[in-house]
Amino acid sequence: xxxxxxxxxxxxxxxxxxxxxxxxxxxxxxxxxxxxxxxxxxxxxxxxxxxxxxxxxxxxxxxxxxxxxxxxxxxxxxxxxxxxxxxxxxxxxxxxxxxxxxxxxxxxxxxxxxxxxxxxxx
Amino acid sequence: xxxxxxxxxxxxxxxxxxxxxxxxxxxxxxxxxxxxxxxxxxxxxxxxxxxxxxxxxxxxxxxxxxxxxxxxxxxxxxxxxxxxxxxxxxxxxxxxxxxxxxxxxxxxxxxxxxxxxxxxxxxxxxxxxxxxxxxxxxxxxxxxxxxxxxxxxxxxxxxxxxxxxxxxxxxxxxxxxxxxxxxxxxxxxxxxxxxxxxxxxxxxxxxxxxxxxxxxxxxxxxxxxxxxxxxxxxxxxxxxxxxxxxxxxxxxxxxxxxxxxxxxxxxxxxxxxxxxxxxxxxxxxxxxxxxxxxxxxxxxxxxxxxxxxxxxxxxxxxxxxxxxxxxxxxxxxxxxxxxxxxxxxxxxxxxxxxxxxxxxxxxxxxxxxxxxxxxxxxxxxxxxxxxxxxxxxxxxxxxxxxxxxxxxxxxxxxxxx
Numbered sequence: 001x002x003x004x005x006x007x008x009x010x011x012x013x014x015x016x017x018x019x020x021x022x023x024x025x026x027x028x029x030x031x032x033x034x035x036x037x038x039x040x041x042x043x044x045x046x047x048x049x050x051x052x053x054x055x056x057x058x059x060x061x062x063x064x065x066x067x068x069x070x071x072x073x074x075x076x077x078x079x080x081x082x083x084x085x086x087x088x089x090x091x092x093x094x095x096x097x098x099x100x101x102x103x104x105x106x107x108x109x110x111x112x113x114x115x116x117x118x119x120x121x122x
Numbered sequence: 123x124x125x126x127x128x129x130x131x132x133x134x135x136x137x138x139x140x141x142x143x144x145x146x147x148x149x150x151x152x153x154x155x156x157x158x159x160x161x162x163x164x165x166x167x168x169x170x171x172x173x174x175x176x177x178x179x180x181x182x183x184x185x186x187x188x189x190x191x192x193x194x195x196x197x198x199x200x201x202x203x204x205x206x207x208x209x210x211x212x213x214x215x216x217x218x219x220x221x222x223x224x225x226x227x228x229x230x231x232x233x234x235x236x237x238x239x240x241x242x243x244x245x246x247x248x249x250x251x252x253x254x255x256x257x258x259x260x261x262x263x264x265x266x267x268x269x270x271x272x273x274x275x276x277x278x279x280x281x282x283x284x285x286x287x288x289x290x291x292x293x294x295x296x297x298x299x300x301x302x303x304x305x306x307x308x309x310x311x312x313x314x315x316x317x318x319x320x321x322x323x324x325x326x327x328x329x330x331x332x333x334x335x336x337x338x339x340x341x342x343x344x345x346x347x348x349x350x351x352x353x354x355x356x357x358x359x360x361x362x363x364x365x366x367x368x369x370x371x372x373x374x375x376x377x378x379x380x381x382x383x384x385x386x387x388x389x390x391x392x393x394x395x396x397x398x399x400x401x402x403x404x405x406x407x408x409x410x411x412x413x414x415x416x417x418x419x420x421x422x423x424x425x426x427x428x429x430x431x432x433x434x435x436x437x438x439x440x441x442x443x444x445x446x447x448x449x450x451x452x453x454x455x456x457x458x459x460x461x462x463x464x465x466x467x468x469x470x471x472x473x474x475x476x477x478x479x480x481x482x483x484x485x486x487x488x489x490x491x492x493x494x495x496x497x498x499x500x501x502x503x504x505x506x507x508x509x510x511x512x513x514x515x516x517x518x519x520x521x522x523x524x525x526x527x528x529x530x531x532x533x534x535x536x537x538x539x
Contacts, residue, residue, distance in 0.1 A: 011269075013270040018273065084265045109277065112273075
């Protein structure tokens, strides 16, 4: 089994595209679409890198990020957040809550790949 | 009482028109030429008998020299000066500036008003981006579709070694996303067009709703006569924006319930709302809402448990902030702190002409479904003109433009300080 990444995102076609490019790079990609149960899924999987969307059904990405950072088991987990371009306030809030990296939508596959690699190797 | 501080400029202007020398006019009015010079340059205030003498010598009415139009200009200049962030403004010489450079002074005021208007507009637009769920949803749909299309097409274009199954899958995804993008873009354009059609001044759904309610006088005869909400919604002139229509339907549904419980024929506007509520055994808030629907010189505000104003029915003389928080001393906030306890207060509102209003307010919980549901409060305040009351409570509009000092509830410095 390769290196593990967990993608928390609710758009099926985005999930498919990201999963494809990461899988081709040798990653084992797990996906989860529900905000409410996302934090529990992170603790269960304990991936090397977490990709977390902001707008999720049930619970926002910010709430999930806050919970993960307050938990000593997950507080050092590399988390890359997917935010919409131009949403400066979103970025500021995520930084305050302890995000490791950002990726703004729409993103390029190349950037996603290089950032995930960098987070895992850091 | 001293006359306008710019009376000096008027005296000088009239003297020059009459072709009279300063020394001659001063002698005729019984003062020295140097003193008249100071008056004419607005460095000495003037009023009473001396002003009357000068007016007589100049052949004009005293009121013609002492009218207060410039007082407004001076107040506006002071307001503009108060907002200066870095520039050191010579406040003590405002009279002189306005007197000598009336055109420039007018330009300063005009530009200050324009800046204030634009700042309010930016704040409202920013607020709309943050709080309008329909707009946020539309933008999110567009961005998600574009993200997916970019990522998927990149996989296809970059010649990844795809088998035919994957290729079919990604082509299908691409098609689905392009359809979705077309729909979400159209819905976004429709939304923005509707907002524009609703009128230039109103830029939030709440403002659109209030503009419509104002237009119909906050009254719906169809519902008073037993009609249904759909009948009103089908009327010409009803806002077309989806966000406003959702709010309007909620407003009308409650209006209908209120009208059924308390027909206007049973409402007596000459008695206290508390007496009406007791006489008919009705909720106090319902009586306040019906008083607002009955017409006449009546204002009303509504707020939620956070204190955010959720409805404004304007009444002349009682300014209500469009954006930001209202004065914490408004009786509606006292009511909010004591749910179910009616609050009645006469308030004194600052302004060019001081005005007093009697306010009736109450906060009531909204039933949200079950015993364990979160408590949601709503407060309403009726505002009516009052007789002069020496014990009226001084209030303001919002701290930024309130001159009252000291104030125990002040949140920030006033620009009118």
